[in-house]
Amino acid sequence: MLIWALIVNNLLPDRHYPNGIQELNKSQSDPVSADSEQFNQLNLIHRSDLHSALIEMDAFVDVSEDELTKIFNLSLMHSYKKNVGDILCRDIMTPVVTTVDYDTDVEQVWQLMIEKRVHAFPVVDKADHILGIVSLRDFLNQIKVKDNSSTSTH
Numbered sequence: 001m002l003i004w005a006l007i008v009n010n011l012l013p014d015r016h017y018p019n020g021i022q023e024l025n026k027s028q029s030d031p032v033s034a035d036s037e038q039f040n041q042l043n044l045i046h047r048s049d050l051h052s053a054l055i056e057m058d059a060f061v062d063v064s065e066d067e068l069t070k071i072f073n074l075s076l077m078h079s080y081k082k083n084v085g086d087i088l089c090r091d092i093m094t095p096v097v098t099t100v101d102y103d104t105d106v107e108q109v110w111q112l113m114i115e116k117r118v119h120a121f122p123v124v125d126k127a128d129h130i131l132g133i134v135s136l137r138d139f140l141n142q143i144k145v146k147d148n149s150s151t152s153t154h
Contacts, residue, residue, distance in 0.1 A: 099124045102131055109134055 050069055054061065061068070100109050100121045109121060113136065120135035 094118070097122065099128070099130075100134065101126070110139065 047065060047069060050065055050072070054065070054068075063071075098112065098116055098118070098121060100112065100123055102123055102125055104123075112121065113119070120133045123131045123134050125131055
């Protein structure tokens with residue numbers, strides 16, 4: 001019966017039994033892509049934390065760590081949506097956008113950032129076509145930092 005169960009489970013797409021053997025084969029065949037695939041996915045918990053929790057349980061769970069991580073993360077997302085609801089861009093964006101002209105004085109843009117408590121402004125031309133943005137980062141990139149390291153003679 002065990003051999004029959006192994007054959008049936010391993011012939012079905014996306015179903016492998018036992019899960020540990022598939023993960024071992026996957027990590028041995030291409031360990032780099034297995035790791036990079038993990039980092040490309042949205043993981044709300046770290047794999048090492050999940051592994052530690054499974055060891056602490058001291059019980060056999062017939063589900064792979066990847067599947068368990070996916071189940072946990074999906075349940076967190078569903079819980080978040082249930083508690084917060086759907087959030088749309090209009091819910092978090094600034095309702096009235098302040099723009100600055102291409103010829104606006106830099107000090108005036110800085111004062112507007114402080115006054116409006118924003119980090120960036122769209123820059124527009126005379127016809128209100130967007131040319132780009134000016135941001136806090138642009139201001140910070142203009143700061144010249146002195147190199148205070150002293151050169152000593154040996």
